[in-house]
Amino acid sequence: MRFPMFVELEGKRVVVAGAGTIGTRRIRVLVEFGASVLVISPEVSGEVRDLWQSGKVQCELRTVEKQDMETAFLVVAAADKREINHQIYEWCSEAGIPVNVADKKEECSFYFPGIAKRGSLVAGVCAGGEDHRLARQAVEEIREFWKEKAGI
Numbered sequence: 001m002r003f004p005m006f007v008e009l010e011g012k013r014v015v016v017a018g019a020g021t022i023g024t025r026r027i028r029v030l031v032e033f034g035a036s037v038l039v040i041s042p043e044v045s046g047e048v049r050d051l052w053q054s055g056k057v058q059c060e061l062r063t064v065e066k067q068d069m070e071t072a073f074l075v076v077a078a079a080d081k082r083e084i085n086h087q088i089y090e091w092c093s094e095a096g097i098p099v100n101v102a103d104k105k106e107e108c109s110f111y112f113p114g115i116a117k118r119g120s121l122v123a124g125v126c127a128g129g130e131d132h133r134l135a136r137q138a139v140e141e142i143r144e145f146w147k148e149k150a151g152i
């Protein structure tokens with residue numbers, strides 16, 4: 001079972017390769033938690049383009065390369081091609097950089113949890129990589145519970 005670390009991301013460089021549906025979801029959360037996000041992707045979603053235009057992320061519209069990992073505190077591999085994500089995993093493993101690989105849990109040194117926030121409270125829910133639907137359901141229950149409890 002994985003340990004729920006609560007990591008400081010404020011100002012830390014996070015490199016995200018791939019800015020489609022999943023990459024965009026990751027980028028949204030990382031920006032919300034203060035990370036300095038560098039997006040590398042030949043194409044990006046409209047939402048990421050807006051974040052780029054408003055200066056909330058940096059973007060480079062190209063394929064990801066090994067040197068991109070050099071300055072990263074964390075890396076997210078969210079390309080739609082297994083061989084690209086696997087290559088990123090290899091580069092990060094070599095360099096000792098924590099990596100999230102969207103299409104292969106065995107290659108993830110960290111997972112993205114489902115997140116519930118309320119005031120200073122934050123819950124991250126993970127189902128051990130076995131059942132993301134269960135994680136989602138539990139997060140929704142926590143959100144409802146916190147909404148119903150006055151004063152939180």
Ligand SMILES: C[C@@]1(CC(=O)O)c2cc3[nH]c(cc4nc(cc5[nH]c(cc(n2)[C@H]1CCC(=O)O)[C@@](C)(CC(=O)O)[C@@H]5CCC(=O)O)C(CC(=O)O)=C4CCC(=O)O)c(CCC(=O)O)c3CC(=O)O
Nearest residue numbers: 103104105111112113114126127128129130131132135136
């Ligand atoms: C291990 C983990 C690693 C990580 O991604 O960090 C992982 C891995 C994988 N997910 C896959 C598929 C989907 N995951 C979702 C949804 C969520 N996945 C999330 C977390 C995690 N997913 C990590 C821990 C999970 C755990 O503890 O069980 C959540 C909690 C958080 C979030 O993603 O934000 C979020 C739910 C909360 C929410 O929605 O709020 C959907 C539905 C959707 O996208 O709407 C689908 C597609 C449709 C379907 O299958 O239902 C695949 C196969 C990809 C492929 O086929 O290639 C892999 C790869 C693999 O299992 O090897």
Ligand SMILES: NC(=O)C1=CN([C@@H]2O[C@H](COP(=O)(O)OP(=O)(O)OC[C@H]3O[C@@H](n4cnc5c(N)ncnc54)[C@H](O)[C@@H]3O)[C@@H](O)[C@H]2O)C=CC1
Nearest residue numbers: 018019020021022023041042043063064078079080102103
């Ligand atoms: N972990 C999770 O929760 C989930 C993971 N997935 C997996 O995540 C991956 C991404 O899925 P989607 O976002 O739906 O795909 P998508 O097709 O919407 O986006 C893929 C993105 O990768 C970019 N890309 C392609 N080649 C690249 C390269 N060489 N370098 C950098 N970027 C590159 C594309 O330009 C595009 O922006 C898939 O492998 C999918 O199976 C899917 C659902 C949930």
